[in-house]
Amino acid sequence: MSQQAKPWGGRFTEATDAFVESFTASVSFDRRLYHHDIEGSIAHASMLAAVGVLTENERDSIVSGLQEIHKEIDEDRFEWRVTLEDVHMNIESRLIELIGDTGKKLHTGRSRNDQVATDIRLYLRDEIDTLINIETELLSALLDLAEKHADTVMPGFTHLQPAQPTTFGHHLLAWFEMLLRDRERLVDCRRRVNILPLGSAALAGTTFPIDREKVASMLGFDGICENSLDGVSDRDFAIEFCGLASLTMVHLSRWSEELVLWSSQQFSFIELPDRFCTGSSIMPQKKNPDVPELVRGKTGRVVGDLTALLMLMKSQPLAYNKDNQEDKEPLFDAVDTLRDCLTAMRGLVPAINPHHERMRDAAAAGFTTATDLADYLVRHDVPFRDAHEIVGRSVGFALSKGVDLALLSLEELKQFAGEQIDADVFDVLTVEGSVKARNHIGGTAPDQVRAAVKRGRSRLRA
Ligand code: ARG
Numbered sequence: 307m308s309q310q311a312k313p314w315g316g317r318f319t320e321a322t323d324a325f326v327e328s329f330t331a332s333v334s335f336d337r338r339l340y341h342h343d344i345e346g347s348i349a350h351a352s353m354l355a356a357v358g359v360l361t362e363n364e365r366d367s368i369v370s371g372l373q374e375i376h377k378e379i380d381e382d383r384f385e386w387r388v389t390l391e392d393v394h395m396n397i398e399s400r401l402i403e404l405i406g407d408t409g410k411k412l413h414t415g416r417s418r419n420d421q422v423a424t425d426i427r428l429y430l431r432d433e434i435d436t437l438i439n440i441e442t443e444l445l446s447a448l449l450d451l452a453e454k455h456a457d458t459v460m461p462g463f464t465h466l467q468p469a470q471p472t473t474f475g476h477h478l479l480a481w482f483e484m485l486l487r488d489r490e491r492l493v494d495c496r497r498r499v500n501i502l503p504l505g506s507a508a509l510a511g512t513t514f515p516i517d518r519e520k521v522a523s524m525l526g527f528d529g530i531c532e533n534s535l536d537g538v539s540d541r542d543f544a545i546e547f548c549g550l551a552s553l554t555m556v557h558l559s560r561w562s563e564e565l566v567l568w569s570s571q572q573f574s575f576i577e578l579p580d581r582f583c584t585g586s587s588i589m590p591q592k593k594n595p596d597v598p599e600l601v602r603g604k605t606g607r608v609v610g611d612l613t614a615l616l617m618l619m620k621s622q623p624l625a626y627n628k629d630n631q632e633d634k635e636p637l638f639d640a641v642d643t644l645r646d647c648l649t650a651m652r653g654l655v656p657a658i659n660p661h662h663e664r665m666r667d668a669a670a671a672g673f674t675t676a677t678d679l680a681d682y683l684v685r686h687d688v689p690f691r692d693a694h695e696i697v698g699r700s701v702g703f704a705l706s707k708g709v710d711l712a713l714l715s716l717e718e719l720k721q722f723a724g725e726q727i728d729a730d731v732f733d734v735l736t737v738e739g740s741v742k743a744r745n746h747i748g749g750t751a752p753d754q755v756r757a758a759v760k761r762g763r764s765r766l767r768a
């Protein structure tokens with residue numbers, strides 16, 4: 307292609323170096339913005355006609371040309387050219403090919419700088435809406451599973467050591483809380499994404515009598531960027547998105563780590579469905595939890611995307627710099643990765659099948675009701691620190707006998723606890739008694755889990 311064919315070729319006297327041409331091009335990755343680029347251009351052309359910069363005929367011709375191009379791209383009939391650098395110039399050149407000189411008027415009063423900023427915001431807004439929907443479905447699946455397992459006792463851990471009995475339902479509700487905050491962050495980020503840069507033009511605005519409010523309302527934006535320099539150079543919204551995406555991935559990674567541990571032979575707390583696992587090419591007995599492992603593994607790349615965008619921005623003077631072309635790949639990658647991982651979890655979570663017996667046995671082992679015994683003594687007027695000491699000695703004795711606390715006789719317990727203790731002590735030493743007793747908002751008692759699920763459903767709708 308000759309130099310003159312480039313939309314900006316007028317002042318140049320030699321052709322672009324071939325390497326530089328491909329080095330500076332972004333069309334290989336920004337072509338995915340085509341839908342939003344065309345949507346933005348149609349709104350821009352309509353506004354130009356409304357303020358009298360274009361005639362109605364010119365507008366109609368531009369709009370139908372752009373619609374034709376959209377169809378060509380949808381149907382894979384569009385010829386993308388690296389020589390035309392990016393998605394914007396590819397589409398504009400094709401428009402001129404299709405409708406002639408009128409196509410050359412589309413770029414009146416705008417620049418690729420405000421155009422690309424608008425495209426990314428439109429794209430990200432749509433993606434955020436999709437992500438919110440997937441998260442809502444996943445949250446709802448967590449609530450259903452938590453309700454089903456409100457009574458399923460499992461060990462709760464600190465330091466990955468068995469600590470106190472809890473319920474599987476309660477554990478799932480902890481995941482619910484994490485992801486509900488993630489959804490809130492998405493909704494909040496959307497407010498700052500959904501602001502219109504178009505009208506900032508190259509950096510200082512335009513000399514044409516544009517109607518930015520009109521463009522904003524045509525494109526469904528909630529407001530317009532107040533400052534043209536900021537409008538073309540602000541990528542905070544993308545950084546913010548990658549920040550919340552990173553945190554969501556960190557949450558999914560923590561869940562994944564638990565799923566991997568729990569589905570191991572050693573824990574055997576849960577069974578993952580075969581359709582979410584893979585085998586080994588050499589060890590016929592293997593069933594590997596690849597899906598949660600991959601989710602855990604993909605977390606790093608999203609955090610990397612965030613780091614890339616932060617570094618991209620840190621030394622940029624105002625206003626637009628070509629550096630910003632580098633914002634797209636990390637952003638697209640963060641969006642795609644988060645969407646895939648949430649989709650994987652949405653499929654996996656409802657299919658988690660806990661082994662009740664095994665979880666209960668594990669909850670009962672390791673003196674997990676020791677705190678319950680201490681609390682019992684406190685209710686019988688023993689100061690907590692003394693109760694702690696008494697229970698510690700009882701645990702030592704049980705260890706030396708190789709049995710659990712609940713298997714000591716009343717007489718044996720009385721050796722340490724004195725006469726304060728009665729046969730009803732055995733109620734608190736069972737794992738069921740232990741979870742039932744933590745009966746307050748935020749506690750693990752099955753009734754509390756059921757109540758929290760109910761509240762969760764209305765929080766989800768809010
Ligand atoms: N492909 C460019 C980007 O992604 C579009 C804006 C180019 N603007 C410019 N002045 N070179 O940022």
